Amino acid sequence: MRLKTASKYIFSEIKNSVLIFYLIIVLLTIFFSSATSEGNSSFNGIEMMSAIFLFVVGLNSFRKNYLFLMSNGVPRRTQFKSFFLAAIPVTVGMAVIDLALGAIFNRITNYNTLYGLLYQDKTQSTGNIIISLLWSITLYLCAITLGYFITLAYYRMNKIQKICVSIGVPVFFTMVLPYIIYNFCSTTTVNWVYNGISTMFGVTGSYGSISAVAVFLVCTILLSVLSYLLIRKAPVKEN
């Protein structure tokens, strides 16, 4: 009973942001399609915008809801389940909306879906609507779970840990990793990693987009397991 109510609450918190997001998307599309002349411009991949939006939603889905639900005596385990109960319909709904909007935008402007751009070669053979939908759903679920995990991890960290992660992660990706690649990795190794990632996400290789679906799903499961471990003993913090 409380699980249903808690997920209803989280869903209601996300709902308005989703509506505003699509309103902006539609307005932007109308603006660009009317402002640019036919043939010389294109508009691609709202899936990436949706994924980024859901990542931000995930980032905003913990603290406020956690404190409110704790005030109403909802245990952490129930809160964790209710987040996913609310997130799944949101991601499914957004994947369906994006698919529908893609079809509409295609008629009014030069529009390509991100899925179409990435898996162009395979779309004819394997990429039917269901796979494309599944790809979007798992991508969105992975994005919202990543946001949820990051905000939860920050909530559990103390001040020093927060500073270390906030500085350490960007420094690693912008300075340490490029330095390692430039100085210690051969072109063969870099190509091997690049090809591995491309195959994993089905851009190259024989598995196609279904491979990316599996990767997103595994990432979502891993992130949710880590999130559960973090929320399980999360205390209510005063500030």
Add this chain to the structure above:
Amino acid sequence: MSQMEIKNITKKFADVTALENISLKLEENKIYGLLGRNGAGKTTLLNLITNRIFPTEGEILVNGENVIENDNALSKIYFMAENNYYPENMTVKKAFNWTKEFYTDFDSEYAAELCEKFSLKLNQKIKTLSTGYTSIFKMILALSCNVPFVLLDEPVLGLDANHRDLFYKELLKNYSEKPKTIIISTHLIEEAADIIEDVIIIKSGKLILNESVESVLSQGYAITGSISAVDGFTAGKNILGADTIGGIKCAYVLGHLDKAGIPDGLEVTKPDLQKLFIHMTNR
């Protein structure tokens, strides 16, 4: 029958022991006063009862069920915390509606009635409420929930004298109409003394007293009369404190009173709970 049992609870924050081996039984339909000086561990205990934090040792049972991650046990408790954890953009009415979803016995009509009495607007956003009105908002939620255990942490924080008076009246009215176990954690002992039945005193994380107010008050007495008469009578006795107005003095004495030995012109009354509290927690 609702009963809460706190068994050997210890809570440590790093190397600081906030609570040490606390054991208590909270009986059904009683009003408890949870008293202690700043940092004594009152809020920590209330946070542990509602599983907002986890104990280092021990357990808290509601009707025999451990409260930790227990939906059923936690649904029987409402905690009015000192801090506000409701979303700031939420209106008072929306907060009531959501609380009703979580606590199905929440009385919306009663909540609206209390809002009118305290002049709290239903369409007001929580972030626009003053400190006093935030306390009123949380207190209305707590009184309207109709759960077996209501925990109030500093319920009159920021309330003016009129609202405090109204709050105590409404609390008693609510308790007499729908009895429940209420724990009030407060520093305003004099005001709460008239409504609490049992007093729990925590000092530096340790439970030093868990008795009925009646029994605590019987440990001492107040004696009033002319300054010289009071001084004469209390000489050699354990005096907790004294108030003097003009030529009249009221002394608070700890110890048993032999009524036969009271000189004429002196009046004996119940001692002040606050004076006893100060004496107990200063030792």
